[in-house]
Amino acid sequence: MTGYTDTEMMALAAGRLIKDGDIVFAGTGVSMLAATTAKRIYAPGAVFFFETGGIDPDLRELPMTVGDPRVMSGTSINTGLIDALSLLGHRKLRTIALLGTAQIDRYGNLNTTSLGDYHRPATRFPGSGGACDAASCASGVISFVKHEKRRFVEKLDYLTSVGWYRGGDSRRRLGLPRGGPIAVVTNLGVMKFDDPTKEMYLACRYPGVPVETILENTGFPVDVSRTVEAEPPSAEELRILRKEVDPQHLILQ
Amino acid sequence: MTGYTDTEMMALAAGRLIKDGDIVFAGTGVSMLAATTAKRIYAPGAVFFFETGGIDPDLRELPMTVGDPRVMSGTSINTGLIDALSLLGHRKLRTIALLGTAQIDRYGNLNTTSLGDYHRPATRFPGSGGACDAASCASGVISFVKHEKRRFVEKLDYLTSVGWYRGGDSRRRLGLPRGGPIAVVTNLGVMKFDDPTKEMYLACRYPGVPVETILENTGFPVDVSRTVEAEPPSAEELRILRKEVDPQHLILQ
């Protein structure tokens, strides 16, 4: 099987990053697809939770948003926003947040608020939701973004969710003792972050995607010296994704 | 029927102060007796709640303390300490707290912590529990205390629960915009507080108790010019108290 879509590859690439035992906070959209896929394929023992308060649902049907009644079905416990969002930063838990974004900079800071002037934007997005909270408090963030120059930018129009801030130890100096971006999953590859600069580099490119394509679609220079090629989706991965996770193509387009 | 005990008269005197529609926060001991009595005799439509989180229990059996399982039976809702204690100060509710105390001063400040030096007390009492909170946040406080000179004192050994503080508008100036003592129910009579001085005065004496006895047992001067004699307990009041409210004489001695 060779044909697969960008969204499918993104969901699988992110799902592969999740391990049994991880405590994963998932947002709306591709995040939800990656979470549901991971639960079925890679990490049935991972615990997924949602800012709305549903903890460890059975995820037998794909929730469309974190407000979907499917996130409160078959759970261990149904709570509310304050409980769920406080768990993000709980010192005894290693929590990983899956967040979509509209813009990202080289330090993994995210914009899901607006383009242009904040007070009268050219384009308004939904806003932070729990993203700012997850970025501030979780042990790590995996973000999703379409690989385009206008999205991978030198300077965000609005900094909704703090990543490595200005690099180095600037995040810690803000007063955020833990957390920070782990990976950025795009439709072309997966970016990670260097120590100690905390600058983004290209960790892997998807099968058949030339490094040049990635560089052309990134609005700032990135190190590509350590890039490897990702495994293509297996027939079984695609079958599960298409037939079991999202048979209605709610998020897969 | 003429014979009745101090505790019986106190429970009835306090119970008579409670009206249908009141939202009453009750503590342990005589408070509990007054609450359970009021629910049966004077104010079946009053809502009683407890710092432990039980709201509007049926009170078919007398709870011995606020931690008794009887405060969580037949309730409207079972919550926890934070919910219950935050309701005390809720701006849309008129809440009345019933509190026992070991010492009281002329402004209705209470001590339930200790006698003597705080760090090495001659006598240690249980401590604030929710009393300091109720005194700070409720719309009004009715307290219970045995009428003795060593309990009605010029200066408390420890100020656990703020009443009218130092009188006048000193309570408000502390940063407590509402609340304050309404009445003090003793084994000899009921004390109330003057406006605007907020000093205690004798509002009523129980049948047969001379004013002089009260003055002798109060460690500071009180105005007795407006004192009336309370109605004695009726046979029916005593029957309900003894046969229905506390048939085991758990609090009635």
Place this chain on the structure above:
Amino acid sequence: MSDIDDKLMSPADAVRRFIGNGSQVAIGGFTINRNPMALACEIARQGVKDLHLVCHSHGQALDLLIGAGCVSRLELAYGGNGRYAPTCIRFRDAVENNKILFEDYSNYQMSLRFLAGALGVPYIPSKSGLGSDVIRLEGFPPGIRKERNVASKKVVIAQNPFSNDDDPVVLLPALTPDVALVHAQYVGDDGTVRITGLSFADIEQAKSADVVIVSCEEIVPRSIIRRDPDANSLPPFLVDAIVHAPHGAHPTACYGFYDYDPGHLNLYRAAAGDDETWRAYLDKWIYGVPSHEAYLEKIGDTALRALRADPERGYAVGLDRK
């Protein structure tokens, strides 16, 4: 006679009695779930103006009220409805075209602000948002900062006074709205409220408000709702108006009763994108129906039946959600 006779009323009476032009209103629910739609539709129908909405992540009620011109100020964390509106459409239009004043917070921040209001404390500290524009940029103009129910500052950055090290925290001002709207599954005839499934921040919102209006799917006897007081959400004395409104969250979901309505949400999306079709939507679904019952009749039994929740799973299993 039940204990709630004086509180039981129609959506029209509840809105008329408790909500006026300029009211600050907290909406319960979350994006496409348990929005108090029967109440929101009635607010739109009565043409209330200049509402100041305060919410965390909202979708349908938020967008409808903005689109109907009822809102002049908005504090929120998120406006979106998943695939039916990745960004809420009339909300987006209002922000991009300067039709409302808006102030962005995060979900945790907004929830903690409601919690502070519920606890009766003036603010609550948090670590969330340090370094972000959510903290740095104020959306509201300084001119309204002295008005009632507008925080004097969006947030305050302070040092933790218990730490000797540099330890900044974000102080979040309490919210104390005039009115909270809640759609619940059950209300007892003693006035006790029960929400099943996730409660989102509905309970904190209700406790933070001066007035609480609860619409519900079912009114049940006191003996039923008090059989399991651990499951209950609000005591009677916090509730000012009770509205019996079956399907009162439609087209959003109500756990255990019905799912969200993809058909109607798609219809809404198609209408909301253009001023003219949007006006037609309002005429048909809001102004053109005199009541919630009439609205449901127009939606139709067949459509409602398809949304019915599986009793065990709480949602409509296998529902076509495209």
Place this chain on the structure above:
Amino acid sequence: MSDIDDKLMSPADAVRRFIGNGSQVAIGGFTINRNPMALACEIARQGVKDLHLVCHSHGQALDLLIGAGCVSRLELAYGGNGRYAPTCIRFRDAVENNKILFEDYSNYQMSLRFLAGALGVPYIPSKSGLGSDVIRLEGFPPGIRKERNVASKKVVIAQNPFSNDDDPVVLLPALTPDVALVHAQYVGDDGTVRITGLSFADIEQAKSADVVIVSCEEIVPRSIIRRDPDANSLPPFLVDAIVHAPHGAHPTACYGFYDYDPGHLNLYRAAAGDDETWRAYLDKWIYGVPSHEAYLEKIGDTALRALRADPERGYAVGLDRK
């Protein structure tokens, strides 16, 4: 194999593994209700020293641990057991005779301090206590103020920065204990915890702690505990040890299972008033029994049967409580 095989252990193993000399421990329950007695007795049996207890209103477990010499520091709001001890007896002895360091707060203050710990914020403001000696007087000596898990100041009085008027608030430092002990009615074999009846501040205490030990009346299948997730109290990943201990709250009550035991509490009261009889109590009921099972055997079936809760009322109807 169930999901909790690695967490399921005896009281002895749980205490040995997670509690050491000097540990800061939060005890669940309230005065005579749902105290984690099987765990507290085991702590006493193992002779743990120098515990730093943090609690709101406590009774039986508090008094036993102090009386057994396990405690050197105590932060509390209240120590009492109703008619069985208007002031807890060994607690009173320890305070009056300078055997422990103690610090007084109120119930709301202690609960909010646990809430702050649970939320991961360094402090929480409140109005409660302004003008009182609870705020004015520090119980702990300055010398220990720099130690781990001791607040650098008891409280801080600050001005509300959102107000232009004089508006003082009391800042309460967060509690983040090493261990929280909870006695619950049910734990699922997936690790989910369910408390029924009042939860007191148990949930905040558990969330504020590094380690959570839960003893329970029953372990039930995952399919049962997940049938009603709205009723559950803690998710599995917050729980580190699970101890199956039926009657694990005796002689305090456990709603829905059994009432408090007036006979044993009276026996305790009689013993605790004098050092010699108290020593005999410890020898007989703690050191003289190797385990919780042996303790229950000594209490006897007849006594336990008399405490059995009425299934509808949750307590033992008509129990002789004198």
